[in-house]
Amino acid sequence: MTVLFPLRTQSSQGIRALNKPITILWLIGQYYHNRKTEFTFNEVEPILSDIIKDFTGAPNIVDPFWRLKNDGILSFPNENKIRINKSGGVSIVDLREYGIAGFSNDFLKYIQNYENLVLYCETILDTYFAGSMEEEILFRVALDYRSSGDKTVAIKRRKRDxxxxxxxxxxxxxxxxxxxxxxxxxxxxxxxxxxxxxxxxxxxxxxxxxxxxxxxxxxxxxxxxxxxxxxxxxxxxxxxxxxxxxxxxxxxxxxxxxxxxxxxxxxxxxxxxxxxxxxxxxxxx
Ligand SMILES: [Zn+2]
Structure with a gap:
């Protein structure tokens, strides 16, 4: 089965390429528990920076949040007010001012199907994380039932060889x-x-x-x-x-x-x- 919405990460750089995968898992966790489909940068920044810092040592929340737009996952209604630099990035100042993002219609339609949501999260885990991290990352983004208290959450850890x-x-x-x-x-x-x-x-x-x-x-x-x-x-x-x-x-x-x-x-x-x-x-x- 082909998984839609693959993430474009800048390079295969182990722990330093985890910012975006952590961001998307956290957003999906919010959707799963609270049916949240829209996020302001200001509410997301403090929580996600903490998680990302714990995993990668260097938090950068501006890039992963903004660049999920290029993956067809987020869309920014105030996009025309946000100044984009030569490398396609934006400033934290602009995101704090205008950074409201919602799941794109296509992505929302995709994860509204529970099987897709599970498959997507499992694929992100498989593609980016070392096996020993999976349990902890699911806990931090509230996608396991230990953290969410919700026994229906069924994201599985990968089977080892x-x-x-x-x-x-x-x-x-x-x-x-x-x-x-x-x-x-x-x-x-x-x-x-x-x-x-x-x-x-x-x-x-x-x-x-x-x-x-x-x-x-x-x-x-x-x-x-x-x-x-x-x-x-x-x-x-x-x-x-x-x-x-x-x-x-x-x-x-x-x-x-x-x-x-x-x-x-x-x-x-x-x-x-x-x-x-x-x-x-x-x-x-
Ligand atoms: Zn030992």
């Missing part, structure tokens, strides 16, 4: 490549996950050299760009995170600048290409 998980788990001897965590319960390993270094949503392959076995905590933080790895496989912790907690020291500071626990076979070690993608596109710096 069990073969990839097994290959990576074996290569890493069922231990987190950072902290060495390993736990068996009734013959199966729990709480460790196969992370894609280059995200699946950006065509990162299901190969061991694009994988890392990480415990739940390290997986989530790796996908959020809290740390990355150098060419020498040493952890670089971002300056953008801080905490006074003992856990921060124990689970992150402790491993900073330390090498990964790599698999024995050279074919299995992370490929520099994928690590470089992570450093450029996900790492918060």
């Amino acid at each position: 069990p073969k990839f998980r097994e290959l990576v788990a074996t290569a890493y001897n069922y231990q987190c490549a950072i902290c060495g965590f390993h736990l068996m319960l009734g013959g199966s390993s729990i709480a460790n996950e196969a992370a894609h270094i280059k995200w699946h949503s950006y065509r990162g392959p299901d190969t061991v050299s694009n994988g890392l076995l990480l415990c739940n905590l390290h997986h989530k933080l790796f996908d959020r760009g809290v740390f990355t790895f150098s060419k020498e496989y040493k952890m670089n912790l971002s300056d953008k995170v801080s905490s006074h907690s003992e856990g921060f020291k124990r689970w992150l500071i402790e491993y900073n600048e330390k090498p990964l626990l790599l698999p024995r076979k050279t074919d299995w070690v992370p490929s520099e290409d994928y690590l470089q993608w992570h450093r450029m596109n996900v790492y918060l710096g």
